[in-house]
Amino acid sequence: MLSGLAWPLSAQPIGAPTGSYFRTIGVGVNTAELFYQDGPKPKPISIDSERRSAYFDYKGGRTPLVFVRMLTKADGQKVPVPVAEVSLDKSSTRWLLIFHRLPNAPEKLGVIALADDARIVPPGGYRFVNFLPIQAGVVLGGKKQIISPGSSFIADFSSEKTNTVLPFKVYIITGDSAIPVYSNVWAPDVRKRGLVLMLPTQEGPSGVEIKYLSESVNMIPAEEPTPRP
16 A cells, blocks of 8 residues: 655755754653753753744754753752753754653653754655654655654655645554554645654554644744744
8 A cells, every 4th residue: 555655855955054953842741841961051941742942052062962850959959860862963953852751761751853954844844753653654645655663754845836735644554554544635835844743642543643733934044043042
């Protein structure tokens, strides 16, 4: 059903930012109590499972980038306790960091770092990220891909003006079978780009939740963004 799914997709350049920045989003993670260490002093960050965060600047002071909680000791002194870390590809200048729970380490967080400037995911593009424990197949407007757990796939419709609708289907791959678990029809919009998270759920017969988060082109500045203080 999903034969020939590894089709290459292109990303259309739209002007690179000049600074290095990251944003965060959570999968079942919502907190304003984390900090990141990009130098001698930890800086606060926020994570929301419903939207991308503000931009946070990254100067490369620490490699890998470490995220910490601040623990207050009995004497009142605050010390950083590492909960997550990630290495960022220096070929990119803007990243989206997706934080998720680790079932076997509840005190820690996992992080997936994705290059995220408008050259990689342009307006009119969709990025799919598979958080399922098995492979998932995606078919969107004729573009197809099998996505391994923890991996992502970008479908670029920024230069295609003929599509009025994009038929969208998701399959889970078990052995040699592709089992349909989601079907919809999306309308392409070159003013927005989409982040699509494929999540496990205990609700419904498929055990799969499709979470779609859109972003207006006005939120993707061509020039260097200003981080929140």
